[in-house]
Amino acid sequence: MKKISSMNHAARTLAPWILLLAILVVWQIICSALDVSEFIFPSPMAIIEAMIEFAGPIAHHALSTFWVTMVGFAIAVAVGVSLGFLIGSSPLLYAAAYPLMTAFNALPKAAFVPVLVVWFGIGAGPAILTAFLISFFPIMVNIATGLATLEPELEDVLRVLGAKRMDILLKVGMPRSLPYFFASLKVAITLAFVGSTVSEMNASNEGIGYLLVSAGSSMKMPLAFAGLVVIGAMAMAMYELFAIIEKRTTRWAHRGGNRS
Amino acid sequence: MQAETIEAGVTDTAEVFVDFRRVFLSYDGADEFAVEDISLQTRQGEFIAIVGPSGCGKSTFMKLATGLKRPTRGSVAIAGADVTGPLKFVGMAFQAPTLLPWRTTLDNVLLPLEIVEPYRRDFKKNKAQYTERALKLLKTVGLDGYADKFPWELSGGMQQRASICRALIHEPKMLLLDEPFGALDAFTREELWCVLRDLWTERKFNVILVTHDLREAAFLADTIYVMSKRPGRIVARKENPLPRPRELALTYTDPFNALVHELREHIGRVRNT
Numbered sequence: 257m258k259k260i261s262s263m264n265h266a267a268r269t270l271a272p273w274i275l276l277l278a279i280l281v282v283w284q285i286i287c288s289a290l291d292v293s294e295f296i297f298p299s300p301m302a303i304i305e306a307m308i309e310f311a312g313p314i315a316h317h318a319l320s321t322f323w324v325t326m327v328g329f330a331i332a333v334a335v336g337v338s339l340g341f342l343i344g345s346s347p348l349l350y351a352a353a354y355p356l357m358t359a360f361n362a363l364p365k366a367a368f369v370p371v372l373v374v375w376f377g378i379g380a381g382p383a384i385l386t387a388f389l390i391s392f393f394p395i396m397v398n399i400a401t402g403l404a405t406l407e408p409e410l411e412d413v414l415r416v417l418g419a420k421r422m423d424i425l426l427k428v429g430m431p432r433s434l435p436y437f438f439a440s441l442k443v444a445i446t447l448a449f450v451g452s453t454v455s456e457m458n459a460s461n462e463g464i465g466y467l468l469v470s471a472g473s474s475m476k477m478p479l480a481f482a483g484l485v486v487i488g489a490m491a492m493a494m495y496e497l498f499a500i501i502e503k504r505t506t507r508w509a510h511r512g513g514n515r516s
Numbered sequence: 517m518q519a520e521t522i523e524a525g526v527t528d529t530a531e532v533f534v535d536f537r538r539v540f541l542s543y544d545g546a547d548e549f550a551v552e553d554i555s556l557q558t559r560q561g562e563f564i565a566i567v568g569p570s571g572c573g574k575s576t577f578m579k580l581a582t583g584l585k586r587p588t589r590g591s592v593a594i595a596g597a598d599v600t601g602p603l604k605f606v607g608m609a610f611q612a613p614t615l616l617p618w619r620t621t622l623d624n625v626l627l628p629l630e631i632v633e634p635y636r637r638d639f640k641k642n643k644a645q646y647t648e649r650a651l652k653l654l655k656t657v658g659l660d661g662y663a664d665k666f667p668w669e670l671s672g673g674m675q676q677r678a679s680i681c682r683a684l685i686h687e688p689k690m691l692l693l694d695e696p697f698g699a700l701d702a703f704t705r706e707e708l709w710c711v712l713r714d715l716w717t718e719r720k721f722n723v724i725l726v727t728h729d730l731r732e733a734a735f736l737a738d739t740i741y742v743m744s745k746r747p748g749r750i751v752a753r754k755e756n757p758l759p760r761p762r763e764l765a766l767t768y769t770d771p772f773n774a775l776v777h778e779l780r781e782h783i784g785r786v787r788n789t
Contacts, residue, residue, distance in 0.1 A: 409614050416582050417631045417686075418602035427630070431618045508617040511668055 306478035328387025340399025390451035398440035402433025438502035539590035565733035573748025607683030613675035615667035622663035673704035
């Protein structure tokens with residue numbers, strides 16, 4: 257029994273890598289066989305060559321994007337959780353704020369960048385803020401939903417003892433909302449990378465966004481693609497990190513997941 | 517053989533612990549009452565059971581007793597004081613154990629002490645002492661060794677036992693049980709009857725047990741009240757003639773069956789009205 261399940265586990269861990277490898281092989285075959293021009297669609301080999309050749313600058317810009325995104329994301333978590341808590345705990349606030357929040361979220365954050373540049377100058381400022389603005393919404397929504405859908409039966413256990421509303425929200429509402437919170441983190445982190453890159457493309461001299469624009473304008477497509485690969489890799493690494501933390505802290509919510 | 521009517525059942529006022537006087541409740545200003553004209557007095561330490569058909573207002577009665585709802589008419593007093601909100605000397609267990617799944621069994625049992633004064637104030641200081649109390653309670657109900665397990669690692673019966681421990685950890689004077697054993701199999705149920713009987717014998721808190729199981733009421737209670745269909749009224753009150761201490765073997769004897777039969781007839785009359 258154990259052997260089968262550990263084989264299953266190994267299969268599941270290797271699956272994404274095998275798929276990735278398969279995609280890269282097909283991609284390479286198509287580019288080589290059809291002799292696709294490097295300007296139009298670089299092959300994996302060309303991208304890897306670019307990554308090796310420009311390793312230094314890529315690393316430098318990647319680091320810049322990374323810390324900018326992390327700062328923006330951290331602010332998004334703080335604001336998202338606080339606002340989510342406020343909105344989720346009061347039906348009145350929920351009704352008042354939700355439509356406005358949705359309207360705000362529909363605005364393309366790229367449009368904000370020029371305004372942010374006027375307020376904060378070029379560089380890290382707008383990048384951090386764009387990352388924040390674009391990524392706090394899912395966190396806020398999920399926390400609010402987790403709190404607003406708290407089962408009355410769970411609430412009753414504390415109400416009967418005379419617990420205050422804050423007790424119930426903190427002792428039952430928030431722990432109960434943790435699975436929703438982690439789900440939103442996984443979405444928000446990818447959005448945060450989008451936000452910072454978009455800002456860097458328009459208003460920065462540092463970061464992968466700048467690298468993309470610069471490589472594009474000097475027709476170094478493999479380098480531009482290399483930049484995209486790096487962003488994808490960073491986002492995936494953060495996603496995995498949250499998934500690990502989630503598994504540790506919300507074991508109670510995933511106990512049905514051992515079935516294959 | 518006739519059950520007494522309400523007026524004749526009032527006990528000596530000096531000892532009255534739970535005091536419902538002509539209580540009516542309608543939800544959210546609805547025209548129809550959920551419960552009507554409920555009058556009921558219990559002595560301190562008395563074990564009473566309330567039986568009745570589904571939807572008769574037993575849960576409404578519970579909400580009135582815990583202070584979660586105020587009566588539309590009439591008054592509810594416990595230990596001489598009007599009930600205006602949830603009371604801290606009350607413990608409650610529901611049909612679903614509703615243990616918080618992110619806490620261990622032990623932490624679940626300790627939960628009331630984190631809420632109710634005066635335990636709350638000194639919780640960190642006295643944590644070791646409280647933990648010992650919780651472990652002792654768990655041992656009494658047969659959950660020795662399960663303190664560090666999570667609720668989803670326990671069976672339904674074990675979760676319900678933990679839920680009862682949680683209801684007793686803050687040493688309440690009154691225990692309210694809302695069909696606590698309804699979701700369990702017959703053997704576990706009988707086992708838990710004995711657990712409850714022993715806890716009550718030892719600590720002598722007031723118990724209000726709401727149940728649809730007549731044998732359960734007959735085995736455990738001092739006094740049994742029968743409620744009618746909605747709007748719920750108390751149609752009968754029966755003092756339990758069976759002597760204590762009561763063992764499970766008693767449930768196969770004639771006097772026991774006669775009592776259950778009598779209660780059944782009252783319910784039958786109620787369901788046919």
